[in-house]
Amino acid sequence: MSNIRDMPNGQTMEVRVWRSDGEGGRFEGFDVPQRESQTILDVVSWIQQNADSTLSYRFACRVGMCGSCAMMVNGQPRWTCRTHVKKVLKNNRLTVEPLRNLPVIKDLVADMDPFFDKWVKAEGVFHPSKTRADAIEAISSEHPMRVEADRAIECINCAVCYAACDVVEANPDYLGPAALNRAWTLMNDERDAGHDVRLDAVSQKGGCHNCHSQQSCVRFCPNELNPTASIAGLKRETAKSFFRRRD
Amino acid sequence: MLDLRLYMAQRISALIMIPLTLGHIAMMIYAVQGGLSAGEILARTQGSLAWMLFYGSFVAAVSVHAAIGLRVILFESFKIKETILNALSWTVFLGLLYMGARAVYAVTAL
Known part of the structure; x- marks a missing residue:
């Protein structure tokens, strides 16, 4: 951290951090020095290292790969390692x-x-759908199903979409954007043999049909994925299966 | 609080309502343009099986669609228990169906 310089005028910012032991909680204020190219994770780390070592938070890679460090920043869910202070x-x-x-x-x-x-x-x-004795199946990167899966595949499990989703807040049983987005990638995996089981799973009471397409997940996904489109795909497939399975 | 069955019921009822709503609006414009009185309208609708089926299916679709929509709003706003939610949904459905059926009967029965 020694190569990170404080701002020339020694300016600080007022940071309110949620403190809780899991039961209730309160905000605690800290004055944190402003630095160049400073991220929210830098701010939280500064507090933990310089002001209060009992502060608990979670991070791992620090470069937007692992999805561990997501928090609410000014009321909005963000990956803190890639969120610059000057932006928020x-x-x-x-x-x-x-x-x-x-x-x-x-x-x-x-x-x-x-x-x-x-x-x-x-x-x-x-x-x-195969055993280890079978030959490896060649999947073309240009196959329409693979293209559809690729659009949704870069999820880092950060739960930003889950925190952004008002349906999750209103309906705790709702599976949420990330899980349904993952289900959609597998529905487009030609090697997968669990399509019918998965369609049943996403058709339960907390399933994909509860999505109101408000698209908060799309707005906040740090990897710019579109879980709403994935959920719409699941709705289409389950609707088709509703008639198909009655034949 | 929607499963596939309720989701499909709401979507299919919406599909039924679309042409019926357009037909209803077209009919209102026609009636107003032609200057038909209430009596003249009733003279055309009473005893008509076609109008009874037209507005009867509209009432049935509305009852299903609105009951499921309200069910979601009630659950997400008030976190109502499932048994109570089911009772409320059925009440809304049957209430709308009863009121709508009475209106259709009044307009189309001889």
Whole structure:
């Protein structure tokens, strides 16, 4: 961190951080020095390293690959390692909270269990159609199904979309944009043999049909994916299956 | 709080409502343009099986569509328990169906 310079005028910013032991909580204020090219994760790390070592938060790669460091910043979900302070600072103030729509373990650490449990509920797992004795199936990168899967495949599991989704907030059983987006990539995987099981999984009470297409997931996805389009694809496929399976 | 069955019921009822709504609007414009009185309109609709089927299917589609739509709003706004939600949904459906059926009967029965 020694090569990162403080701003020439020694300017600081007022940062309000959510402190909680999982039961209730409160905001705590910190004065944090402003620096060039400073990210929100830099701010949280500065507080933990210089002001209060008991502050808990989660991060790993620091370069937008792992999806660990997402938090609410000024009320909006963001990947903090790739969010520059200068883009979100308002009236020299920042508010940092744990991700919305998830239980809090401590301070800025959200419990991701419900998020990943829903990936499993949505059958976001690969169902092999071949054995290891079979030859590897050649998949063309230009095949329409592969192109469709590629559009949705770069999800880093950060749960930003899940925190942004008002349907998740209103309906805790809703599987959420990430799990359904994952299910859609597998529906477009030619090697997958679990399509019918997956269509049943995404047609349950908390399934894809609860999406109101408000597109908060699209607006906030740091990788610029379009989970709403993936969910629309699932709605189309389940609607077709509704008639097909009655033949 | 929507599963595939309710989702399809709401979408199919919407599909049914679209042409019927357009037909209803076209008919209102025609009636107003031609200067038909209420009595003249009733003289054309009463005893007509076609109008009874037209507005009867519209009422049925509206009852299904609105009940499911309200069900979602009620659940997401008030987190109502499923048994109560089912009861409310059926009440809205049957209420709309009853009121609509009465109106259709009044306009099309002899």
